[in-house]
Amino acid sequence: GAGVSQSPSNKVTEKGKDVELRCDPISGHTALYWYRQSLGQGLEFLIYFQGNSAPDKSGLPSDRFSAERTGGSVSTLTIQRTQQEDSAVYLCASSPGVDTDTQYFGPGTRLTVL
Amino acid sequence: EDQVTQSPEALRLQEGESSSLNCSYTVSGLRGLFWYRQDPGKGPEFLFTLYSAGEEKEKERLKATLTKKESFLHITAPKPEDSATYLCAVKPAGGSYIPTFGRGTSLIVHP
Numbered sequence: 351g352a353g354v355s356q357s358p359s360n361k362v363t364e365k366g367k368d369v370e371l372r373c374d375p376i377s378g379h380t381a382l383y384w385y386r387q388s389l390g391q392g393l394e395f396l397i398y399f400q401g402n403s404a405p406d407k408s409g410l411p412s413d414r415f416s417a418e419r420t421g422g423s424v425s426t427l428t429i430q431r432t433q434q435e436d437s438a439v440y441l442c443a444s445s446p447g448v449d450t451d452t453q454y455f456g457p458g459t460r461l462t463v464l
Numbered sequence: 465e466d467q468v469t470q471s472p473e474a475l476r477l478q479e480g481e482s483s484s485l486n487c488s489y490t491v492s493g494l495r496g497l498f499w500y501r502q503d504p505g506k507g508p509e510f511l512f513t514l515y516s517a518g519e520e521k522e523k524e525r526l527k528a529t530l531t532k533k534e535s536f537l538h539i540t541a542p543k544p545e546d547s548a549t550y551l552c553a554v555k556p557a558g559g560s561y562i563p564t565f566g567r568g569t570s571l572i573v574h575p
Contacts, residue, residue: 354507381561390567391567392468392551392565392567392568393551393565395562395564398561400561406561408562441507441508443507443508451495451498451555452498452510452513453508453510453563454510455500455507455508456507457505457506457507458506458507
């Protein structure tokens with residue numbers, strides 16, 4: 351079946367612009383994670399959605415970052431007033447449920463802020 | 465604070481030369497330890513989950529083992545197609561579903 355998809359695959363923007371990154375999880379997966387991966391760094395957790403519960407936003411680095419998940423499926427990560435340090439690969443992962451530990455990752459969106 | 469340290473950062477092997485990757489962790493109660501493989505330009509691909517000390521999992525040329533402080537990913541007779549970055553992550557017990565990832569080990573296997 352279809353895996354996790356993300357769009358766009360690459361995004362180049364100018365400093366100060368807003369960007370939206372999209373994640374389509376595997377159908378039926380209730381858990382969805384956003385991570386950021388910078389060169390030579392581990393995956394940095396950003397935000398976690400589980401079903402209809404309030405999201406865990408503890409990893410968002412600043413109030414310029416926000417995310418939503420509509421209808422328990424598609425998620426959008428928005429970065430406002432982008433900065434050069436926001437340049438990274440943004441990865442989305444989904445998981446079947448709370449008690450299921452395996453995460454299925456999308457291919458990521460490479461964001462470059464000039 | 466949960467911590468995961470992977471070593472070495474990079475490893476070059478000749479085809480057929482077996483070796484091991486290390487993942488040392490500090491966590492207040494372990495729910496699970498995970499190994500992922502990541503190819504360039506792609507998202508991580510799940511390999512194994514280990515839940516308790518002494519547990520072992522195998523898949524083709526890979527075997528993952530777990531102790532109370534570390535995990536090893538043993539690669540037996542590697543092939544060039546095993547070249548990738550291998551990531552380790554831990555999830556704490558007690559209700560948090562947020563894993564902590566290490567920085568990974570970049571493995572290159574030369575033919």
